[in-house]
Amino acid sequence: MKPRGTQFARPGKAEIEDNTQPRAPLRDLAHPQKYKPNTMEAPQKRAALNRMKVFATGLLVVAAGLFALAKSHHDAGAWAWLTAFSEAAMIGALADWFAVVALFRHPLGLPIPHTAILPANKARVADNLAEFVRDKFLGTEALVDKIARFDPAGRLSVWLTEPGNAALLGEKSLAAISQVLGLINDEHVKNMLYTSLRRRAQDFDLAGGVGALLSTLTADNRHQRLLDDGLTELSEWLEREEVQQMLADKIVQVAGEEYPTLIGALGFMGLKAEDLGRKFAGGLVRGANKWLHEISENPEHERRQAFDRAVGRFIERLKSDPSFKQRIDEHKQQWLERPELRAYVNGLWEEFTGWLREDIARTDSVLRGKIVAAASSLALTLANDASLRDSINTHMHDAMRAVAPDLRDGIARHIATTVRQWDDRTLVRDVELSVGRDLQFIRVNGTIVGGAVGLLIHAISIAVA
Incomplete structure (x- = not known):
């Protein structure tokens, strides 16, 4: 085990600027419009899935056409080989079509046993998916190790020292405070403060x-x-x-x-x-x-x-x-x-919120200045005090270890509950959009491999005849 003082090594500038993702994630969090996930939208997925379905079905049609052509020549000579290929290709294509369709729905709408596997086993799929995510991605040691390698205190120090980030933090903080003030029911807060004061005083x-x-x-x-x-x-x-x-x-x-x-x-x-x-x-x-x-x-x-x-x-x-x-x-x-007490409490709250709203609206906001100054001071302190960085990282390490079991179980329950609540059509649609295009390759492979196996069987039958 590493000594406690060196358990969390602060990344050097070269390492940070290389590829270990310290600045970009923080910047992307501050400017979410800059973050573009490398995934297709639902209409694009649907179009790609349809293209693959058409391609796989087209191969089946080609195999059927070849079979009809070969049969029209009564399997004479080389046409027998084409018959063997196309016949096996159709069997493989139809079998794999049945397997792919049976995963999501009843083939041709017929209630054949052991079809529509996904909607029929939605509860089990939900539980298994939740357990998979919990055990493979949210293990306590994995989360704790992520915190240890991420070095939150060091990366926060680096981020805050970048020009404009402290001011950005001040702006975002004021925006959040303004939103909270807009959501607060003043009368409810006044009653709560007055009731709390009375209860404590009594x-x-x-x-x-x-x-x-x-x-x-x-x-x-x-x-x-x-x-x-x-x-x-x-x-x-x-x-x-x-x-x-x-x-x-x-x-x-x-x-x-x-x-x-x-x-x-x-x-x-x-x-x-x-x-x-x-x-x-x-x-x-x-x-x-x-x-x-x-x-x-x-x-x-x-x-x-x-x-x-x-x-x-x-x-x-x-x-x-x-x-x-x-x-x-x-x-x-x-x-x-006495009513004067309630009036006094109400007056205190109104004066506080009034000052806060006026200060937030000002370009030279006192609160913004305090937040920026505190952020800059924190960045300087973290940069110069290795023991403080180690202490913060250690506390976050210990906090993650303490909350990880409840966190992973809570996320697993959320996943299982969410999937269970999906209606069958939504479940089939979302899963098919995610993996259906790849499943169509099974049909393509079934057609081609089936045809090849048909040729092999035909060759063996000639050899042993």
Whole structure:
């Protein structure tokens, strides 16, 4: 056995350009109009078959004419030899005509036993044909060996490096995507996405998941760093002039509503409520900021410890409190029932397909560019990384070995089922068109060989007389 790293040898350029079919099949697959199988069409086959039938029948007619001519001379002299030849030639021609016709139909329409062999044994022919193709062409080792000798990764690399092939792949991919988009029922997809999302969300333990997430986030006191960030943001927010003005206005508003007499007395004394509000708000901000700085600078501050305890209790309730988990699940269910969720899912799908259609229609399609770039990058990587090529080939080798038994049995069943489903006329027509012309040579040979045997028998009869 070859070492694993060299099991699949990458073909050299000379070998590829010689006759080992790497580029042409791939190119023909990309441009199917360039591939022309070397076979005749059905009308051509029918014409060739008819010509051979006429030729074979003509020989029979000639043999009959010679027989009549010889008999008209009463087998005198050399005419006896012609009689022997033509008589045996007719027998051979008629016997082989019967044999060829009996293969496909009843000769002269007469239900003679053991005629119309092909339609009468269609089921057995179907099974035997399927077994023949399966065993002779689709053997596991034969398929695996084909993959090993073909070197898919190496040939793909060579094909992709040829100018224009990566762009061709991009064009074909976009065309395929466009076809798929045209076949997709948007409403069906939207319903499927929404149903799938709901089912997944309903089965998901939201409380337990959030609890586990928070446990991870609070490991190593990460939540304290979050608290520090929050304190910093709050302190900076309170320092803003517009915030302090807002607080002052709120203080004056509340004081005017709750203590109108006091506000009136302040005005009587010549003091402005707005000025007092600003001073009071400034004092509140300074006091709050001092308190916030104390919490931020002291790792053991009682507010930090209270925050720790509150977070711990909340996480524990998420994980182990059935009633709390039930309330969260109820809220989750209510959210899942909201029409906004369906509208959101529908909007996501419409935005995605809309962008996709617009991008496909553009000459500078982003998706096309990504596909071409990925194909070019893959070609370069495969060309320079022998281990990757060997790995891909090995995986394809193993995959083929795994699927080959099911593949060959499936193809065999398909062949047998297809042949069994053909009506007798179709079966006879297709088989006769394929091999009937060659079978007519049997009639020709039967006529000529039969005549020769007749001459031989006549010679022996004279010799022993």
